[in-house]
Amino acid sequence: MSQPRRALIVVDVQNDYLGGNLPIEYPNAELSLINIGKVIDAARSAKVPVIIVQNILATDAPFMAQGSSGAALHSTISSRAHDHYIAKNMPSAFTGTDLEVWLCQHGVDTVTVIGYMTHNCNLSTVLHAFHSGFAVEFVHDASGSVPYKNRAGSASAEEIHRVIRVVLESRFAAVMSTGEWIVLLKSGQTAERDSIFRSNQRARGLLAEV
Numbered sequence: 001m002s003q004p005r006r007a008l009i010v011v012d013v014q015n016d017y018l019g020g021n022l023p024i025e026y027p028n029a030e031l032s033l034i035n036i037g038k039v040i041d042a043a044r045s046a047k048v049p050v051i052i053v054q055n056i057l058a059t060d061a062p063f064m065a066q067g068s069s070g071a072a073l074h075s076t077i078s079s080r081a082h083d084h085y086i087a088k089n090m091p092s093a094f095t096g097t098d099l100e101v102w103l104c105q106h107g108v109d110t111v112t113v114i115g116y117m118t119h120n121c122n123l124s125t126v127l128h129a130f131h132s133g134f135a136v137e138f139v140h141d142a143s144g145s146v147p148y149k150n151r152a153g154s155a156s157a158e159e160i161h162r163v164i165r166v167v168l169e170s171r172f173a174a175v176m177s178t179g180e181w182i183v184l185l186k187s188g189q190t191a192e193r194d195s196i197f198r199s200n201q202r203a204r205g206l207l208a209e210v
Helices: 029-045 101-106 118-131 156-171 176-187 197-203
Strands: 006-011 049-055 084-088 110-116 135-142 149-150 153-155 174-176
Touching: 006 029, 029 049, 029 110, 029 135, 029 176, 049 118, 110 118, 118 135, 118 156, 135 156, 135 176, 149 174, 156 174, 156 197, 174 176
Parallel strands: 006 049, 006 110, 049 084, 110 135, 135 174
Antiparallel strands: 149 153
16 A cells, blocks of 8 residues: 555644634643644654645634734744645635645645644534545644534533544544654554444444444
């Protein structure tokens, strides 16, 4: 099996998520930032292209407003080099951008997604990449979620993050920690996704735990 041709997609690591108007609560934002830096540095050392994505909304938006300090890239990102930059205003980094064209032009077959938020822009980007034919990896401790409460109910940031990572692993992405991803990167191997059937079999006690 040939080695994966990866690109790292760093989604929306912006000030509003880090002490701003929409602060990440789980995993701990400071720890996720450290891991984001580690993943970027490992990618660059391995000559994996790094794509920076920035969400920019209307000037009157309550967060990520165009021209605001909250919309600015966090220094963890702005202090590091990258290979491609994308500005977006939709959850998926693919929608209305040149991302898929760029990936194809550079022979990429596997994308690794990190950044914010697990359940919104990361989820959308992972699903879009999967349906576009890319193998997908998601580094769960280099991401994060916020809590929600609305007419449908409420959920903590931890609940949202945990459930999304389980769902992604069942079909759409190989989910792993920063340390696991760096080891995988150095090995040159391809990560394996689980399956809906096996995940359900384990939950029903019909298949051994992983």
